[in-house]
Amino acid sequence: MVDVHKSFGDAHIIRGVSLELRQGERHAVIGPNGAGKSTLFHLVSGQFAPSSGQIFLGDRPIHGLQAREINRLGLARSFQITNIFPGLTVFENLRFGVMRRFGLQYNFWRPVSRLREVTRETEHLLEQIRLAKHSNNLAGEMSYSEQRSLEIGMTLASDPKVLLLDEPMAGMSREETEYTIGLIRDLTKERSLMLVEHDMDVVFSISDRISVLVYGQIVATGTPDEIRNNAQVQEAYLGAEVKA
Numbered sequence: 452m453v454d455v456h457k458s459f460g461d462a463h464i465i466r467g468v469s470l471e472l473r474q475g476e477r478h479a480v481i482g483p484n485g486a487g488k489s490t491l492f493h494l495v496s497g498q499f500a501p502s503s504g505q506i507f508l509g510d511r512p513i514h515g516l517q518a519r520e521i522n523r524l525g526l527a528r529s530f531q532i533t534n535i536f537p538g539l540t541v542f543e544n545l546r547f548g549v550m551r552r553f554g555l556q557y558n559f560w561r562p563v564s565r566l567r568e569v570t571r572e573t574e575h576l577l578e579q580i581r582l583a584k585h586s587n588n589l590a591g592e593m594s595y596s597e598q599r600s601l602e603i604g605m606t607l608a609s610d611p612k613v614l615l616l617d618e619p620m621a622g623m624s625r626e627e628t629e630y631t632i633g634l635i636r637d638l639t640k641e642r643s644l645m646l647v648e649h650d651m652d653v654v655f656s657i658s659d660r661i662s663v664l665v666y667g668q669i670v671a672t673g674t675p676d677e678i679r680n681n682a683q684v685q686e687a688y689l690g691a692e693v694k695a
């Protein structure tokens with residue numbers, strides 16, 4: 452994205468952000484509460500249109516497009532609030548996600564082979580998110596972190612090239628967090644990931660690069676080591692926390 456701004460009335464929330472998500476990288480955006488991280492996500496995924504500036508997916512401009520169109524072009528995001536159907540089984544949830552993808556592309560109802568393809572794809576996703584043994588359980592009856600895994604699976608159902616995860620570890624225990632780090636590493640091997648996460652251990656262990664957003668501006672972008680050792684970042688945001 453290039454020189455992106457977003458204002459709500461008089462409030463200038465995103466103030467000239469330029470940021471590159473490289474192909475295949477895991478890139479976290481960190482910053483204090485209210486810095487504009489969620490707003491940035493909304494801009495990239497099309498929930499908000501920028502007030503000015505440009506956003507590209509590959510070479511293609513996507514600023515101003517509807518969220519649905521951006522999703523079709525290969526970008527998917529998760530939400531802080533879990534976005535699954537608790538009364539359906541895990542399999543049914545994922546199948547719904549997969550069908551939505553096929554439905555976007557063509558009328559999949561006709562050939563029976565399409566249904567087989569949907570089933571195959573759903574089973575593959577189940578394996579990937581490590582929930583195969585919960586296939587027939589109701590989504591709402593699984594543990595919190597399993598529900599979050601399912602949520603990530605739903606996001607992957609559209610087979611995106613770019614994945615945006617907003618606080619995937621929120622509310623998780625240490626153990627669940629460790630587990631989810633491994634899962635996210637696996638799932639993003641062939642994709643680019645943009646991550647917003649408050650848990651600094653997660654951010655520093657999972658990211659190839661980190662950008663620090665303060666009051667709507669990027670004050671630094673770099674590898675975890677570069678960010679850890681950046682005096683300006685320590686002063687602006689991280690404090691003593693990462694000096695150790």
Ligand SMILES: Nc1ncnc2c1ncn2[C@@H]1O[C@H](COP(=O)(O)OP(=O)(O)OP(=O)(O)O)[C@@H](O)[C@H]1O
Nearest residue numbers: 459460462464482483484485486487488489490491
């Ligand atoms: N639709 C909106 N209308 C007006 N102001 C908004 C809107 N959305 C966000 N804001 C304001 O933009 C600022 C940045 O919010 P945002 O949620 O993007 O920050 P954040 O960095 O994600 O914070 P947190 O870490 O607490 O989730 C806040 O001051 C918020 O009140």
